[in-house]
Amino acid sequence: MHDIPQLLISTVLLGGIYALIAVGLTLIFGIMRVVNFAHGEFLMLGMYLAFWAFTLIAMDPYLVLLPAIPLFFLAGLATYALVMRGVIHASHNVQIFTTVGLSLALQNVALVLWTGDFRFIRPWYYSTVVRLGDTAFNVSQIAAFAVAMAFTAALFAFMRWSYTGRVMRATAQDREAASLMGIDADRVYAFTWAIGIVCVGIAGVLLAPLYPVYPTAGLQFVLLAYVVVVLGGLGDMVGALLGSLIVAAVEVVGSYVFGTAWKEVLYFLLFIAILLIRPAGLFGQRGAESLGV
Amino acid sequence: MRRHGAALVIFGAAALAPLVVRNAFLLDSLILILLWGTLSAAWNVAGGYAGQVSLGHAAFFGIGAYSAALLGTRWDLSPWIALVVGALLSTAASLVIGYLSNRLRGPYFVLATIAFSQVLLIVASRWRGFTQGSEGIPVPFRPGFWTLGFADKTTWVYLALGVALLLYLIQRYLEGSRIGYQLAAVREDEDAAQALGVASRRLKVVAIAGSAALTSVCGTFWAQYVGFVDPFYVFSLDLSVRFALAAIIGGIGTAVGPFFGSVLITTLETYLRATFGGIGAGLVGIYLIIYGCLLIIVVRVIPQGLAGFVGGLSRRP
Numbered sequence: 348m349h350d351i352p353q354l355l356i357s358t359v360l361l362g363g364i365y366a367l368i369a370v371g372l373t374l375i376f377g378i379m380r381v382v383n384f385a386h387g388e389f390l391m392l393g394m395y396l397a398f399w400a401f402t403l404i405a406m407d408p409y410l411v412l413l414p415a416i417p418l419f420f421l422a423g424l425a426t427y428a429l430v431m432r433g434v435i436h437a438s439h440n441v442q443i444f445t446t447v448g449l450s451l452a453l454q455n456v457a458l459v460l461w462t463g464d465f466r467f468i469r470p471w472y473y474s475t476v477v478r479l480g481d482t483a484f485n486v487s488q489i490a491a492f493a494v495a496m497a498f499t500a501a502l503f504a505f506m507r508w509s510y511t512g513r514v515m516r517a518t519a520q521d522r523e524a525a526s527l528m529g530i531d532a533d534r535v536y537a538f539t540w541a542i543g544i545v546c547v548g549i550a551g552v553l554l555a556p557l558y559p560v561y562p563t564a565g566l567q568f569v570l571l572a573y574v575v576v577v578l579g580g581l582g583d584m585v586g587a588l589l590g591s592l593i594v595a596a597v598e599v600v601g602s603y604v605f606g607t608a609w610k611e612v613l614y615f616l617l618f619i620a621i622l623l624i625r626p627a628g629l630f631g632q633r634g635a636e637s638l639g640v
Numbered sequence: 641m642r643r644h645g646a647a648l649v650i651f652g653a654a655a656l657a658p659l660v661v662r663n664a665f666l667l668d669s670l671i672l673i674l675l676w677g678t679l680s681a682a683w684n685v686a687g688g689y690a691g692q693v694s695l696g697h698a699a700f701f702g703i704g705a706y707s708a709a710l711l712g713t714r715w716d717l718s719p720w721i722a723l724v725v726g727a728l729l730s731t732a733a734s735l736v737i738g739y740l741s742n743r744l745r746g747p748y749f750v751l752a753t754i755a756f757s758q759v760l761l762i763v764a765s766r767w768r769g770f771t772q773g774s775e776g777i778p779v780p781f782r783p784g785f786w787t788l789g790f791a792d793k794t795t796w797v798y799l800a801l802g803v804a805l806l807l808y809l810i811q812r813y814l815e816g817s818r819i820g821y822q823l824a825a826v827r828e829d830e831d832a833a834q835a836l837g838v839a840s841r842r843l844k845v846v847a848i849a850g851s852a853a854l855t856s857v858c859g860t861f862w863a864q865y866v867g868f869v870d871p872f873y874v875f876s877l878d879l880s881v882r883f884a885l886a887a888i889i890g891g892i893g894t895a896v897g898p899f900f901g902s903v904l905i906t907t908l909e910t911y912l913r914a915t916f917g918g919i920g921a922g923l924v925g926i927y928l929i930i931y932g933c934l935l936i937i938v939v940r941v942i943p944q945g946l947a948g949f950v951g952g953l954s955r956r957p
Contacts, residue, residue, distance in 0.1 A: 382747035433940050439746035440693050444888060444939045447695070447881060452932030455925035562925075566877065570758060573751050581747075608766045615759045619736075622744060622752050 353482045354599050360484060362595035363492040364550060366499050368568055369575040369587040371546030374502070377582030378519040378539045379435065381442050385426075385450035386572065387565025389419065389544050391457060393551020394560040401468045401555075408468060408556050409490060412549060419548030423541030435536055457562040465559040491553040498549055502542070503584065515539055519582075574618040580627055646896045646947060647808055650903060654801050658794040667793035669910045671865065674800035677902030679858045680886035681807040681895075686851035687884060688893035689814045690844055691827030692741050695880045696753030699760045700730040700852040702874035704859025706764060709777040709869040719788040723860040727853040733760075734852030738845035754877060761875035776870035779863050788864040796865055803861065804899065807854065811895035823847060827893075855883075885931055889938050891945025900947040905931060 368390060375383050396415055400406040426449065434445045475486040506512040518525040518535045526532055551565070558564065575594050579586025594614055601610040657670055679701065686692045707726030711717040733756075740752045765774045783789045790796055814820035825833035826840040834840050863869050873879065882905075890901025908927045916923035942949045 376747075382751070430936055437940070440691075441939045441943070443693065443747060443750055444884070445936050447884075448932045448935030448939070450932070451881065451885075451935065452929050455928040455932065458925035459923055459929065570754070573754070577748070577751060609762070612759060612762045612766075615755045615762070618755045619740075619752065619759070622740060622748065622755075 350603065352480065354603060356482050356484060358592065358596045358599045360488050360492045361599060362592040363495045363499075364553060365568075365571060365575055365595055366588050366591035367495040367550040367553070368547050368572040369579070369591055370499050370502060370584055371543035371550075372569075372572050373576045373579065373582055373584055373587040374506075374546070375540060375543040376576070377584070378515055379431075379536050381431070381435070381446065382581070383543065384443060384446040385453060386543075386547055387569030388450050388453035388457075389422070389547045389565070390551040390554070390568055391560075391562060391565035392422070392453065393419070393548040393553075394555040394558075394564055395457060395461065395551075396548070397552040397555035398466050398468055398560045401470070402466075407470060408552055409494070411552050412494065415548055415552050416545055419545045420541045422548070423544030424537055426544070427537045427540040431536070431540055432533065435533075454562050454565075461562070463562055465561050467559055468556045470556055485557070487556045491557065494553055495550065498546065499588065502546065506584065511538070571614070574614050577618065578621055646900065646950075650896070650899050651801065651805060651808070654797065654804075658797045664793055665914070667797055669906065671793065671796050671800045672910065673902050673906040674797070674804045674899075675858060675862060675865070676882070676886060676906050677899035678800070678804045678807045679855060680883050680890070680898030680902055681804070681811055682851050682854035682858060683883035684811065684851075684887045684892065684898050685814065685854065686848045688887055688897075689811070689820065689827070690823045690847035690851075692844055692848055693750060693884070694737065694753040694848070694851075695750050695877065695884065696737065696755075696757035697851070697855050697883050698875050698877065698879040699733065699753075699757035700855040701859035701862070701879060701883075702757075702760055702764065702871070703730045703733060704856030704861075705863035705869045705874045706771065706777075707856070708860045708863040709779045710771070712780050713777060718786050719860060719864050720786065723857055726856040726860050730852040730856035731849045734849045735845065737852070738848040741844050741848060742841045754880070757875055757877070757880060761871060764871035764875060771871065774871060776868060779867050779869060781867060788861075799861070803858065808895055808899070810850075810854075815895060819843070885935060887945075889931065889934055889946060891947035891949075892943075894945065894947055897945045897947040901945070904946070 368386070372383060372386050375381060375386075393415065396418070397408040397411050400411045400414075401408060430445060430449055434442050437445075470487075472486050476483050477486055477489065506516065514525070514530055515535055515538070517528070518530055518532050522532055525535075550568075554568070571594060575590040576587055577590075578593060579588070579590030594617075597614050597617055598610050601613040605613070654670055654674060658667060661667060661670075679697075683694070683697050686694055686697075704723070704726035707722040707729065708719050711722040711725060712719060737753055737756060740756075741749055744752055764771050767773065771777065781789045783791060790799075814823065822833070822838045822840075822843055825836070825838055826843055830840050859874065863874075886901030886905050887898040888901070889904065890899065891897025905927070908930065909924070912924045912927050938945060
């Protein structure tokens with residue numbers, strides 16, 4: 348019984364980081380109606396950015412966050428202009444294969460440039476552990492959680508209260524009506540895509556000190572993010588936050604009860620079960636899944 | 641004969657090659673071209689003709705490969721029995737995906753197929769007692785037809801060619817038969833097809849089951865040919881993407897497209913592997929960069945694929 352506080356804190360810390368990955372994915376889906384299958388590759392690029400900044404100029408991963416934001420914003424705008432703009436009105440399958448193609452290209456650019464070796468970042472606080480009562484946790488984990496939560500909160504506030512956020516939501520609700528009100532839908536999509544990419548890129552930078560960096564590192568996290576996002580209802584940002592906590596809880600409790608080897612099975616089974624029982628997600632709109640929206 | 645032109649060129653060249661080529665490397669490339677083409681064709685049955693795009697077909701490939709490895713090592717059974725067992729297991733497993741295809745559309749269905757193959761990957765790589773976990777299993781080599789062990793590549797070329805032809809003919813059948821037209825109707829507009837009395841739900845399940853069984857058969861052959869089954873390869877998302885990639889670039893929903901796509905992709909891959917293998921192994925990834933970009937361009941600019949594009953050019957007066 349004395350393990351419960353530790354499990355609880357681990358869940359929340361893990362959930363916070365998953366949330367930042369999932370929020371970007373769900374934002375892009377909610378507004379553009381595109382599932383980004385290349386999401387994990389931008390996470391991987393974030394990890395490599397942190398790795399190279401640390402290795403080449405000894406820059407602390409948390410300082411890398413500052414240049415990472417504009418860099419990923421630009422990368423987002425560039426991939427939107429080059430790849431996504433042409434398929435925004437295309438069928439689901441065309442969009443799916445476009446992002447799969449982007450994923451394949453980015454993954455292998457990383458492989459060709461930086462080989463498939465596992466790389467690690469070891470800052471001085473790498474093994475610093477904070478103890479609080481019965482619980483213990485890594486300081487990088489807390490930092491990652493804090494930054495991820497700050498970002499997610501900022502994004503929520505931005506979407507809720509800023510003018511641009513309202514414009515984005517209006518476009519998501521009714522593209523035609525928004526266009527008639529003088530909203531440039533193309534600019535909204537470019538901006539949405541770029542913001543989503545910034546979220547996941549930042550998440551990559553934050554995860555770099557915690558996990559090995561390699562060209563397909565994004566896959567395991569993005570698979571998780573898909574589970575989170577479907578659980579919360581595709582396009583639902585609050586749902587993504589709650590979904591992150593649920594998946595993190597399944598992972599933490601699952602590894603505690605069944606051992607770490609089997610934890611992934613649990614959340615994939617949870618995922619398939621959700622798709623079978625309530626495919627629109629716990630908080631999503633009923634019927635969305637059979638329309639594919 | 642004209643409508644089989646491209647296929648005649650590919651299969652004819654493959655049939656004649658072993659008569660003149662003795663180079664083991666070239667024959668190996670040929671076998672892989674045929675095998676990957678056949679796998680893409682099997683994917684095409686569900687993804688192209690029925691329009692049920694799956695990124696989890698590695699699941700069935702893995703089931704076929706593991707059937708060969710496990711039945712061969714644990715119970716000393718023939719790969720031909722493994723082939724049937726694998727196909728039956730894959731058909732059973734495909735019912736899950738088939739059921740989901742009737743509840744989910746678009747990205748939801750794709751995500752479900754990915755999750756499905758990931759579950760099998762985890763089970764295969766963690767169930768150490770039965771599958772030897774992440775170490776993988778060597779497939780025993782026992783010479784003879786009944787044990788599917790052929791030392792010379794020529795036999796493999798003709799075996800792969802036979803399976804490839806079978807898949808080509810199945811796809812051709814789907815283009816001109818009643819069931820094929822019904823599948824096309826379901827793919828283009830499921831609600832309209834249903835209104836006209838097409839049993840769309842059952843059709844999709846049948847198409848996916850057939851596609852899964854054929855993928856599994858190829859998985860068994862592949863395991864026998866390569867001689868080693870690694871869970872992280874046979875169940876990987878990369879492999880599922882690869883099946884789809886060759887079909888889409890070659891021409892989705894066309895009979896020759898998957899083989900055409902495989903000729904392009906596998907040739908470049910084996911060339912880069914031979915050139916940069918060993919020390920610059922990372923450079924082999926170049927072919928996937930090219931194919932990632934090509935995929936983006938093809939789905940937008942020539943959705944009928946390269947085979948359809950070339951065919952369209954040649955038909956012009």
